[in-house]
Amino acid sequence: MEDSKIIDLFFARNEDAIRHTDDTYGRRLYHLAENIVKNGQDAEESVSDTYMKAWDTIPPQRPRYFFAYLAKICRNFALKKLDWKNAEKRKAEIVSLTEEMEMCIPDKARDRELEGKELSMVLDQFLRTLTPENQMVFLRRYWYADTIAQIAARYGITESAVLMRLNRTRAKLCTYLEMEGIRV
Amino acid sequence: MNGKEIFFGLTDVGDDLIEKAEHGQFSSDAKFSGETNRIKRTRKPLLIAAIVALMVLLMGCAVLLLHLEDLRVGEETYVDGMRYAQDGSKIPETEKVRHFISIGGAEGSKNYQALKEWMEFKQSYDPDGTIWKENSGFEKPAQYNNYVDAYSQQMLDKIDELCQKYDLKLEGAAVIFQGGDGDLFAQVLGIDSVVNGEQYLQAEFGGARAAESGNFNAAYQATLKNPETQQEYTFTLIYDYRSKDCFSSGYLMIEDGENVEQWNHKLPDGTDVLIASDKGGDAYLLIDREDAFIDITIRNVGWNWDSPGDVMSHADMELIAESLNFSLKPRQIENITQLQQSIEERYQAIQDATEDPEEAAQRRRVYEENEFHDNYGDLICQIRDNESYFTDHCNVAYENFWDTMDYTLRDVTGDGEDELILGRDGHIHEIWTLQNGRTTRIASSYYEGYLCEGNIFEHYVFLDGRPYHHYSHIEEDGRTHEWKDVDYDPHDGWVLIDENGTNRTLISEEQAMEIINSYVRISLEMESVKTFPLS
Numbered sequence: 001m002e003d004s005k006i007i008d009l010f011f012a013r014n015e016d017a018i019r020h021t022d023d024t025y026g027r028r029l030y031h032l033a034e035n036i037v038k039n040g041q042d043a044e045e046s047v048s049d050t051y052m053k054a055w056d057t058i059p060p061q062r063p064r065y066f067f068a069y070l071a072k073i074c075r076n077f078a079l080k081k082l083d084w085k086n087a088e089k090r091k092a093e094i095v096s097l098t099e100e101m102e103m104c105i106p107d108k109a110r111d112r113e114l115e116g117k118e119l120s121m122v123l124d125q126f127l128r129t130l131t132p133e134n135q136m137v138f139l140r141r142y143w144y145a146d147t148i149a150q151i152a153a154r155y156g157i158t159e160s161a162v163l164m165r166l167n168r169t170r171a172k173l174c175t176y177l178e179m180e181g182i183r184v
Numbered sequence: 185m186n187g188k189e190i191f192f193g194l195t196d197v198g199d200d201l202i203e204k205a206e207h208g209q210f211s212s213d214a215k216f217s218g219e220t221n222r223i224k225r226t227r228k229p230l231l232i233a234a235i236v237a238l239m240v241l242l243m244g245c246a247v248l249l250l251h252l253e254d255l256r257v258g259e260e261t262y263v264d265g266m267r268y269a270q271d272g273s274k275i276p277e278t279e280k281v282r283h284f285i286s287i288g289g290a291e292g293s294k295n296y297q298a299l300k301e302w303m304e305f306k307q308s309y310d311p312d313g314t315i316w317k318e319n320s321g322f323e324k325p326a327q328y329n330n331y332v333d334a335y336s337q338q339m340l341d342k343i344d345e346l347c348q349k350y351d352l353k354l355e356g357a358a359v360i361f362q363g364g365d366g367d368l369f370a371q372v373l374g375i376d377s378v379v380n381g382e383q384y385l386q387a388e389f390g391g392a393r394a395a396e397s398g399n400f401n402a403a404y405q406a407t408l409k410n411p412e413t414q415q416e417y418t419f420t421l422i423y424d425y426r427s428k429d430c431f432s433s434g435y436l437m438i439e440d441g442e443n444v445e446q447w448n449h450k451l452p453d454g455t456d457v458l459i460a461s462d463k464g465g466d467a468y469l470l471i472d473r474e475d476a477f478i479d480i481t482i483r484n485v486g487w488n489w490d491s492p493g494d495v496m497s498h499a500d501m502e503l504i505a506e507s508l509n510f511s512l513k514p515r516q517i518e519n520i521t522q523l524q525q526s527i528e529e530r531y532q533a534i535q536d537a538t539e540d541p542e543e544a545a546q547r548r549r550v551y552e553e554n555e556f557h558d559n560y561g562d563l564i565c566q567i568r569d570n571e572s573y574f575t576d577h578c579n580v581a582y583e584n585f586w587d588t589m590d591y592t593l594r595d596v597t598g599d600g601e602d603e604l605i606l607g608r609d610g611h612i613h614e615i616w617t618l619q620n621g622r623t624t625r626i627a628s629s630y631y632e633g634y635l636c637e638g639n640i641f642e643h644y645v646f647l648d649g650r651p652y653h654h655y656s657h658i659e660e661d662g663r664t665h666e667w668k669d670v671d672y673d674p675h676d677g678w679v680l681i682d683e684n685g686t687n688r689t690l691i692s693e694e695q696a697m698e699i700i701n702s703y704v705r706i707s708l709e710m711e712s713v714k715t716f717p718l719s
Contacts, residue, residue: 068199075195119193127201139205143194153645153652174362
């Protein structure tokens with residue numbers, strides 16, 4: 001079913017909205033959550049929580065990008081459910097991702113407190129300075145938590161090419177954050 | 185700000201960016217950006233001489249030298265999902281064991297014992313994660329920054345206790361160097377290059393984390409050229425140095441630890457190196473010096489995990505070991521504040537550098553000179569004469585173009601005009617068309633591309649036991665539309681992604697095969713590009 005029709009069902013307070021959302025996007029949301037929590041039950045719960053949140057917020061909201069709207073909610077729930085301590089103990093992929101992000105932070109930014117929204121805005125602006133391909137590779141890695149192999153397969157490039165794009169984008173992000181730190 | 189906050193902060197970037205990353209594909213000229221990495225990955229048999237030499241070495245040295253068993257501080261079991269072999273047969277789900285390896289010292293050493301006690305403490309300290317949740321805002325004093333797995337005052341107290349018990353020092357505050365800071369990194373620590381000359385191994389500094397104690401972890405983009413076999417590999421190399429004066433909580437985690445291959449190798453200067461190679465394509469070089477422990481991780485030695493012929497040989501790994509400098513003795517960082525200031529100056533210089541528009545225009549000119557031609561013959565000549573441009577910017581498959589690439593002409597778009605299809609070994613790497621009188625790439629595959637009935641291009645990838653089929657319809661205008669994926673994921677099983685990526689459905693293996701078989705690959709008769717009638 002088309003996004004606009006599903007959203008119409010939400011507006012009509014028709015519970016079929018949830019069913020159609022699940023039919024259309026359930027698997028992808030589960031995949032996103034599972035990439036983060038690495039636990040089937042927590043992933044299922046993240047997806048269920050996402051539907052409830054969507055039910056509570058549509059209306060009044062009418063998202064232009066419905067999947068992105070759901071995926072953001074789902075990612076938030078999954079990150080909240082993630083047991084960071086055990087993830088760190090296991091050296092899980094998600095910990096590697098945050099460590100890779102850590103490498104992007106110029107030292108002077110380490111102690112600087114940014115409001116969540118301010119940081120998101122800075123990151124959004126940064127992403128828009130990149131080529132579409134580098135945007136996609138970066139977001140597949142750090143937004144969708146895909147593995148290098150998955151990204152390589154998705155875009156038909158080599159794993160080394162993925163790694164190189166990520167390395168360069170991280171270096172650019174470091175410079176960008178540094179610039180932001182100076183400007184604000 | 186920390187890495188976790190950035191990771192969280194990404195959640196609210198623009199919806200359009202998230203949608204694009206979910207549905208988007210690389211444009212045909214995406215690699216114009218010059219981001220493609222050059223990789224040579226050719227098969228080769230193991231040399232009998234190398235095997236014999238290895239056997240002699242193992243027989244002569246087996247008892248006295250370092251082994252992974254001497255370094256193992258823990259293990260846990262996990263399930264590796266069902267995967268496929270390249271011939272389509274199934275490799276069933278298996279339970280495997282993950283090994284945790286000390287990179288501070290061998291069993292019996294105080295560094296090993298301190299790490300083992302630390303890991304046991306962590307297991308019993310906060311089993312349900314309650315303390316971790318309560319301490320989410322806990323900020324460690326700078327001297328504990330390298331202990332990334334400590335998140336409460338009690339844990340820091342435990343670290344202090346272990347240091348006191350085993351007469352070890354803290355690693356101290358840490359500083360991060362980015363790519364481009366390689367000279368500063370070496371200067372600050374007072375160390376030479378990690379490579380002994382660059383005859384066989386070249387390493388480009390990619391970033392590092394260094395502690396006040398001099399302990400460091402540095403990443404390099406490395407290239408190995410084996411003169412005997414003419415093999416060339418690029419890979420990530422991580423050089424990790426830990427002084428035995430310090431307590432370090434880090435360890436190596438080796439997947440499927442019971443199937444790791446390990447052997448000892450003696451360097452020309454007499455240094456013994458333990459080399460371990462796992463089934464995931466990573467390798468490790470471990471050196472237990474009297475004053476320090478050095479571990480080298482070689483990432484992505486080979487990603488085609490069930491095809492050992494694609495992975496480095498023992499001789500290649502030994503050549504890396506012989507090319508690295510294991511005599512480094514980094515000094516302590518006396519004034520870390522001053523160092524941070526130096527790095528800030530470096531960043532300031534980067535910030536001040538402005539992009540040169542002429543340089544960008546020049547890149548565009550190079551792109552057009554190489555890729556825009558008014559006939560296929562001129563394009564073939566250009567690839568023949570300037571192969572490095574095409575391997576670097578278009579497709580690595582263009583390597584050895586003139587001697588190995590085949591071609592055929594066929595109307596793929598259905599507009600009555602032939603397209604140029606380039607490929608080898610029975611599959612397609614690139615399809616070019618003439619659009620507005622100039623050559624334009626319309627389909628590309630580094631791995632295996634196939635033309636299917638109905639103007640369908642199939643991009644097939646087999647990686648890590650996972651087959652991946654991507655189908656797209658080539659339109660008359662040369663664009664591709666209506667793509668569909670059928671791929672296998674060890675966690676989910678077979679997955680169908682259709683309706684241009686908006687619908688992801690789990691399907692049975694039978695359904696997957698039915699879809700795959702519905703796209704009938706066309707057998708193309710191709711001949712060497714050398715036979716193309718050049719004008």
